[in-house]
Amino acid sequence: MSKVGRPRNQTARRQALVSAAGQAITERGLEGLRIKDIADAAGVSQGSVLYYYPELDDLVLEVHRGAVEGYLESRQRAYESAAAGSPAARLRALVDSGLPSSAEDSLHGLLYQLHRRAGRSPGHAELMTSLFGREVGLYATALEVGAAMGVFTLAASARDLAHGLVALEDGYGLHIVSHNAAVRPERARELLLAQARAVTGCPDL
Amino acid sequence: MSKVGRPRNQTARRQALVSAAGQAITERGLEGLRIKDIADAAGVSQGSVLYYYPELDDLVLEVHRGAVEGYLESRQRAYESAAAGSPAARLRALVDSGLPSSAEDSLHGLLYQLHRRAGRSPGHAELMTSLFGREVGLYATALEVGAAMGVFTLAASARDLAHGLVALEDGYGLHIVSHNAAVRPERARELLLAQARAVTGCPDL
């Protein structure tokens, strides 16, 4: 028996399809997702889309996974490369990277779109849970480091505070991408920072 | 010219259709919404649904409006009938009425479903904005009354604090209805109360 008649670039193709699907979802929403749009965006035929993803849900789940991964990486990067590396700077970096920059922030928009499936699909719920957990982890670490260095005076356990900050971030983010005029990104950022200040007792945030 | 040949119960019918549509959305989600389901739930034919709502979007918007209204009334009621009428009891009532009681809480589920349209439909965005504003109002009033009575010592302006509490509530709520296992209703309630305690300086919350 031979190896593979036509190995090729399955991985690359899948990657391209995931990216194309993400783009399509961003543009027309989850309910407006059409195989044709994915195919067009990826520059292939409809048949090819089905060849790789006979079950469209699998593709959407991949998109979700990719969005979560990418988002987390970007936050991680922001966190690590925070100027000075001071606890305050790091925490500020987290806050800055966690809010949609505007109502049309596409990464946040995509994430909130996909999160909506969580109520009906265990796979998506798992991704959302994992994202939440990892974000809490980031914040908790930042808080603990700051406390250990004596810069922060935590008002409660780092874990609980982190929990709250992430939830707050999500709440504000939801309103921002939903075009709630009463929640402007700048204001949300201010309020989030105020909360961070309050729970850390650190004035220079 | 005569009055109305066949006046009847337009209002009642519309009401029934709105309620049926709400039920259908709750059961199968916004993307799974089918005229047939609405018709069945309302006990009429498909034609009737179109007769009253040639534009399905209008019906969905009505559902949203109704859900927002109903939700707000229930919170208002909870607020007003809070035992003792003490500021602390009132605030607690707000917190209790603002979180989904479980992942399957149907009113909250419906609201979050409909809020998702806000990103693409001004009408829905408006409803969401109005809901947010009114919730902030409720919290702000509760905080101000408590402050005026000397029971609360506000850590910032009542408005900003209320803003934050509502956003936090929404963040937790989102995770609860999304089946995020890390955010259980009981825990969310605890954390939300802790936050309320922190910003009011009132220990008996």
Next chain:
DNA sequence: CAATTGTTTGAATCTCAGCTCAAAGAACTG
């Protein structure tokens, strides 16, 4: 190169749900 297996295409087909519409029914008018 012949054989084999993986990949791609797009036209044909299937499916489902929205929408149309003519006809029947019901409440009201005078």
Next chain:
DNA sequence: CAGTTCTTTGAGCTGAGATTCAAACAATTG
């Protein structure tokens, strides 16, 4: 009651989009 207008129905039409599939095409093997 006859006339008028509002309401309701549901079978068929229509269209969009998913799915199928046979045929063409490409990389790899020996």
